[in-house]
Amino acid sequence: MTSPTPPAEPTYADRAFRSPAGIVGGVLLLLLIGWLGGDAVVRGGGRVPWLALAGLLTVVPLVAAFTLRPVVYANDRRIRICNPFRTITVPWTEAADLRAGYSSELLTEDGAKYQMWAVPVSLRQRKKAARHQARQSADDPYGRTSVHADVRDSRSRMATADQTMADLRELMERAKTRAGASAAAQPSAPSESSVSVRWAYELIAPAVVGVVLLVVLLATG
Structure with a gap:
């Protein structure tokens, strides 16, 4: 008689940790770059549209890499x-x-x-959390309320x-x-x-191509 197969352990979904400030900053930067670059492409004369396109091809992947991609x-x-x-x-x-x-x-x-x-x-948040913990220790130097402390609250203060x-x-x-x-x-x-x-070649390749185009356009100008 064969032994029963043990049930497989459940695999839980990924938890994502990212910087909200980085995402907001990246979106704002991309909007600003798109507005300035698009205006140069549409209204620029001579070599300006080509330089703007090469600049967009260089800058957009770099901004996305350092602000939106980290997770x-x-x-x-x-x-x-x-x-x-x-x-x-x-x-x-x-x-x-x-x-x-x-x-x-x-x-x-x-x-x-x-x-x-x-x-x-x-470091600013860390110092603020340390000051809060120091104030709590000063208010209760003998730890009389530590038994009733909420672990979730203490973690939220970190x-x-x-x-x-x-x-x-x-x-x-x-x-x-x-x-x-x-x-x-x-x-x-x-x-x-x-x-x-x-x-991440999908970001490295466009940035390298943009840099090469910029160098060629500036060298031949």
Whole structure:
């Protein structure tokens, strides 16, 4: 008699972490660039329309890369970091640590370090959160109300980057615990795939073409 197949573990949808300020700034910049560039293309004379087109081809991908593209996707199995020109996919079993100093970073077991552009660190927010915690400690120096403190409230008082890193660290620890239990139950079970890095050629190629066109137009002018 064959043993019943154990039910597959549910795979949860990705959680997305990105910077709202970066998105708003990117949209406004793209609108401004499109307005100025479009006006130069329509109303410009001589070589101006061609220079404007080459400039748009150079600038638009760069603005989109640094403002709209950065995002971090995470689920119960892996984290996917979309930086301006690279996409890094790391299984949680290969992640060693998550930290936010002057920038948010992911460290892997093999010593590699990847910055997370979508989680910018605000020292101003961090100082504000530290001042709030200091005031709370001063109001209750003996910790008499700590038993009744709301964990959700304390987390909401953290800086945005620190709160995001705490959420990601929680996902990583749960995934590592689950992977350790699975390895103990099934030692021959296949391990997760390794770290993968993919370049964003869809943004790099237009920017390079735009730069080459600008150089050619300026050199032949």
